[in-house]
Amino acid sequence: MEELNVRDKRKDTICAPATPHGESAIGMVRVSGSDAVTIVDEMFVTKEIKTGILRNAKAGTMKHGLLLDSNKNIIDEVICSVFLAPNSYTGENVVEISHHGSVYVQQQIIISLINKGVRVAANGEFSLRAFLNGKMDLSQAEAVADLIHARTAIAHDLAIKQLRGGYRNVLSDLRNRLVNLLSLLELELDFSEENVEFAKRSDLKHAMTSIRMMLTRLIDSFATGNAFKNGIPIAIIGKPNSGKSTLLNAILNEERSIVSSISGTTRDTVEEVIQLNGVEYRFIDTAGIRHAVDRLESEGIKRSYQAVERARIIIYVVDLTQTSSEEVQSELVLLDTQVPLEGKKILIVGNKIDMVRSTRVQKKRWDAMGAMQVSAKQKLGINEVVNRIVMLSDQDDVRGKIMVTNARHYDAMRRALAALLVAEESFDEGMSMDLIASDIREVLH
Known part of the structure; x- marks a missing residue:
């Protein structure tokens, strides 16, 4: 019975806004179905009040005129683009009505179409019809959604390849x-x-x-x-008061995380998004990792471990005034027992370099670990940290390659x-x- 209902619905002529809700210079309503051209033609006249224009139009043509409601009142001056089956997005007859970008105008167009028996399309129904009519396969239909939601150059590139x-x-x-x-x-x-x-x-x-x-x-x-596709997760971790939040603020170039000299200020994870080189990064500022002094802080530390677990890159922030390179190595070994670090990129950032004088031996030890030395407060070395993050993300390995980005495919x-x-x-x-x-x-x- 359900299959019969689906088949019946496929015979419907459907409509939907093709532009985002809100005021704009131009808006568009798309109509698809076997009766799309006939129905819109009944509403369309030229400025000279000529009728029957759209039903006689050639495929792929645009017609300028007026759109009328059921009472023959003018809704708007429009341009109608006509696409005939099977050479359209859905594989059906399609009319795209370009109108002035008024919310009211768009509503009146859709109401008038409904009064003529057109049904408002369900979410994704135009792409569904394209799939059912053999205009695209399922992976391409899914790529349409990915392309619409792409926020970065690389997410766009991945969606285009799939499309x-x-x-x-x-x-x-x-x-x-x-x-x-x-x-x-x-x-x-x-x-x-x-x-x-x-x-x-x-x-x-x-x-x-x-x-x-x-x-x-x-x-x-x-x-x-x-x-x-969704943003590379980066966990910023380290002991309390090592400068994690200050480093995040310096990378973002604005104050988004609370900074305090009191240990344990960050009790929960704070997530911020930034784009670098056409890629989205999701920075997760975590609570300081130590033995918790209360239940609230304990929950924050638990979430820190969860952030490490889902991160691809880990920035381990070290207070150079308090911690040696040997201690950092021990701390990373201990962290690995809590959350397996295999396959994750780890960037050690020694903070507060403006407050210490490293000996040549100490500097060599930090360099041997691949550590970067910065002053988050003074914003010294921040650009170098950003460049290292971009390098660790392996952007070049993604560009030009076919990759699985959909959980269903995976x-x-x-x-x-x-x-x-x-x-x-x-x-x-x-x-x-x-x-x-x-x-x-x-x-x-």
């Missing part, structure tokens, strides 16, 4: 390899009693290995791709890899070809 079919092409290649492998396995099954060998076992093994490597690379790309890849590993294990143990073929079919699904 242009880059991800689809990778999946197509992967699927072709799996189909070829399955074909060879099934041929082996069909002619198993005739001693005909269609592929060497080493070739079959090589095919499985290459597919596994492709899947693994795509799965491994999710952590990076998702971070660049989950599907993981399930496919799990099924492939079962197939490989069965193959290595000399199991029958029908069992291995069954596992490969599971990978394809």
Whole structure:
């Protein structure tokens, strides 16, 4: 019954604003469906009051005129762009009504369309129809949403690649390899009693290995791709009063975190966003890591560990007046027992350099750790810290590459890899070809 309802709704002519809500110079209402041109044509006249203009218009043309309500009152002077099926975004007849960007005008256009039997589209319904009509695949439809929400150059780049079919092409290649492998396995099954060998076992093994490597690379790309899409999380950690909040304020170039000489001022995590080199970074200022003196601070420290867990880059802030390089190494080892640091980039920042005189030996020790020495209060060395953060984010490794940024794709890849590993294990143990073929079919699904 639900399927019938969906099919019935697909026959509806739908409309929706194509521009954000609010006043602007120009607004747009999009109408899609088999009756889109006919319905809008009934509302449209030229300045000379000529009718029937849109239904006789060629595809891809724009017509200037007046839009009238059901009482023949003028709503606005508009431009109507006509797109005929199947050569439109949705694959249906589409009319885009460009009007003056008044909220009232847009509302009146939509009300008039509703009065003529047009339904207001559900969220994402235009892209859904494009998908159902074969104008784009599901990954491209999802890329439309990513492109709309892209806030940075690199998020835009990732969305454009997916929208242009880059991800689809990778999946197509992967699927072709799996189909070829399955074909060879099934041929082996069909002619198993005739001693005909269609592929060497080493070739079959090589095919499985290459597919596994492709899947693994795509799965491994999710952590990076998702971070660049939504903002790279950076946890700023260290002991209380080491200057974490001051450093964050210096990087942001404005005071966003509370700064105090009293230890334990930051009781909760504070998250701020900044763009650097076309990439969004999500800085998380954390409570100082130490033995808590009360339940409130204890909760703050717990959240600090959670911030470290989800961060890709960790900035460990050290008070140079209180801490030696040896102590920092011990503290990082201890931190690793609380939250595994494997795979995370760690930047050690020695703060309050304006208050100490480091000996040559001490400087060499800090340099050997890759530590940077700054004065967050005086804003000394901050640009160098920012440049190091950009370097650690590995932006160049992302640009130009196809990466998994969608959690649904990531989950599907993981399930496919799990099924492939079962197939490989069965193959290595000399199991029958029908069992291995069954596992490969599971990978394809």
